Amino acid sequence: MKANQLKEYDKVQNQIIEELLSDPRYEAFFLQYRDNSIPLFAKAYAHHKANLLVYGDFTKFQQRYLWDIWQDSAWYCLREIQQKKLFDLCCRWQAGQVTDLPEIEITHDFVTVGGHVLDYSVLSDISEVDLDQYIDYYQSDEIDHREVYEMDYQQYQDIQEHYMEEGETGIAYFDFHNTHTGNYTLLQQPPLRLEKELFYIKKSMESIHADHEEKMKNTPPEKPYLSSCDEELIKFAERFKDRKTSRFITDYSQWLKENPDLEIKYALDYLKWTSPEKVSIRAHDDWQESVVDAVDRHKRQKVIEILPAIYEEYLMKKQIGISLTPEGRKKEYNSAKWMKDLILKGRKLQGEPENFDF
Numbered sequence: 001m002k003a004n005q006l007k008e009y010d011k012v013q014n015q016i017i018e019e020l021l022s023d024p025r026y027e028a029f030f031l032q033y034r035d036n037s038i039p040l041f042a043k044a045y046a047h048h049k050a051n052l053l054v055y056g057d058f059t060k061f062q063q064r065y066l067w068d069i070w071q072d073s074a075w076y077c078l079r080e081i082q083q084k085k086l087f088d089l090c091c092r093w094q095a096g097q098v099t100d101l102p103e104i105e106i107t108h109d110f111v112t113v114g115g116h117v118l119d120y121s122v123l124s125d126i127s128e129v130d131l132d133q134y135i136d137y138y139q140s141d142e143i144d145h146r147e148v149y150e151m152d153y154q155q156y157q158d159i160q161e162h163y164m165e166e167g168e169t170g171i172a173y174f175d176f177h178n179t180h181t182g183n184y185t186l187l188q189q190p191p192l193r194l195e196k197e198l199f200y201i202k203k204s205m206e207s208i209h210a211d212h213e214e215k216m217k218n219t220p221p222e223k224p225y226l227s228s229c230d231e232e233l234i235k236f237a238e239r240f241k242d243r244k245t246s247r248f249i250t251d252y253s254q255w256l257k258e259n260p261d262l263e264i265k266y267a268l269d270y271l272k273w274t275s276p277e278k279v280s281i282r283a284h285d286d287w288q289e290s291v292v293d294a295v296d297r298h299k300r301q302k303v304i305e306i307l308p309a310i311y312e313e314y315l316m317k318k319q320i321g322i323s324l325t326p327e328g329r330k331k332e333y334n335s336a337k338w339m340k341d342l343i344l345k346g347r348k349l350q351g352e353p354e355n356f357d358f
Contacts, residue, residue, distance in 0.1 A: 008054050009050050009051065009054045010327075012049075012050040012053050012054060013043075013046045013047060013049075013050035014046075016042075016045070016046035016049050016050055017039075017042045017043060017046045020042040020045065020046065021038070021039070021042055025240070026240070029236070029239070029240075030226070032223060032224070032226075033223055033224055033225060033226035034222060034223050034224070034225050034226065037225045037226040037227075037228075038226060040228050041226045041227075041228045041232070041233075041236075043228075044228035044233060045228075045233050045236060045237075045245075048233065048245060048248055048249045048252065049242070049245045049248070051248070052244060052245055052248040066270075066273050066274065066302070069270075069299070070299065070302045070303050070306055071306065071310065073147075073299065073303045074303050074306050074307050074310040075310060076147060076150075077134060077138060077303065077307060078118065078126060078310065078311065078314055079117055079118060079150065080134070080148075080153075080173050081126050081130050081131070081134050082117040082118055082120070082123055082126065083114055083117055083150070083153040083154070084153075084173060084174055084177050085123045085124065086110060086113060086114060086117055086120065086123060086153070086154065087110075087153060087154060087156070087159070087174065088183055088186055089101070089110075089122065089123070090107070090110045090154060090156050091156075091186035091187060091189060092186065093110075093193065094107070094156065094189065094190075094191045094192060094193045094194055095186075095189040095190065095191075095192060096192055096193070101122060102120075102121065102122060103120075105336075105340065105356040106197055106336060106339060106340055106343060106356060107156055107157070107193060107194050107197055108335070108336040108339050108340075109336050110154040110156065111151055111154045111155070111335065111336065112335070112336050113154075114150065114151065114153055114154040115150075115151075115325070115329050116323075116324075116325035116329065118314070118324035118325065119323055119324050119325050125315075125318055126311070126314065131307065131308075131311055133177070133180065134173070135304055135307065137172075137173055137176045137177075138300055138303070138304060139300060139301075139304055141297065143172050143176065144172055145172060145296065145300060146172070148171055152171075153171065156191070156194065157191070157194060159171070159174075159187075160187055160191055163184070163187045164187075169187070196358050197339075197343055199346070200342070200343045200344075200345075200346030200347055200350070201339070201342045201343060201346060202346070203345075203346040203349050203350060204342040204343070204345040204346035204349065205342065207345070207349055208345075230249055230250075230252070230253040231253075233249050234246050234249050234250060234253075237249065261288075263292055264288045264291065264292060266295075267288075267291045267292045267294075267295040268291065270295045270298075270299070271291070271294070271295065274298065279294050279295070279298045280294065280297075281293075281294040282294065340356075343356070344356075
């Protein structure tokens with residue numbers, strides 16, 4: 001998706017969401033369902049309709065540009081470098097080796113900071129040494145370079161438990177980095193801070209559960225939940241005579257059914273987009289594995305070729321103070337409030353101050 005199309009998509013999607021949630025003609029329909037399900041449904045519906053309006057139809061929606069794929073992956077690589085630095089910082093914070101970090105009050109705040117990791121001032125800027133080490137990792141054919149869902153980089157509890165059980169983090173770059181730096185030792189330190197947080201959360205949840213049980217004794221049944229599945233989205237479009245969006249979602253749903261293995265579908269599409277460039281394919285007992293491997297190697301090579309240019313752009317933006325975090329990304333990752341409320345409630349139940357000084 002080109003930058004101007006992405007910007008237009010975001011604008012159109014937000015407009016559609018606003019219309020769905022404010023237009024009186026939809027009010028009676030939404031009143032039938034639970035309040036917390038409505039925004040998710042509106043976002044899912046707006047996603048499809050915005051793609052329809054930006055691209056024109058599902059066929060055009062499928063068209064992607066290889067440069068955008070490679071460029072997005074290159075920026076992902078730079079973020080992954082900084083995510084490892086942030087995770088190592090989290091390990092030291094857990095052990096009490098560092099304190100008073102900006103934006104950090106509880107463990108989950110590291111997830112929030114991970115959403116704008118390239119702009120987090122505590123971390124050292126990416127150096128040429130960092131980049132060279134990452135390229136060594138990225139060009140190795142012996143490593144599974146599958147991209148990680150970026151919120152998972154700072155799931156300290158899951159990663160620490162995986163390491164204690166398996167002797168590795170389960171994140172390829174983290175393990176590569178630890179092997180070359182010895183930073184596995186950071187995961188061997190006791191998670192002192194997390195243990196305290198979990199204690200307070202447990203006390204809080206016990207209290208909430210007891211209150212909920214009492215409240216439910218005299219509460220009428222809840223409204224049904226409005227599912228955001230394609231079937232419900234299509235019904236909604238048909239009900240309000242939005243036939244073009246109904247057709248778009250139907251085409252999309254049918255495409256998914258016809259292509260259950262999206263990995264091989266993506267790989268074949270990728271090879272088609274590279275034409276007339278030739279992509280070498282290694283022999284393999286399973287032709288699908290061979291195709292997926294060819295795409296992975298080709299994509300990584302292209303990303304490595306453009307990484308120096310993306311790195312220069314990164315340095316330039318850092319130097320003149322331009323944000324490296326896409327609009328809306330910081331808000332998307334800010335999910336720590338409910339957990340903080342639980343911890344503070346747990347502190348109060350224990351007769352302790354309602355703060356994070358523990």
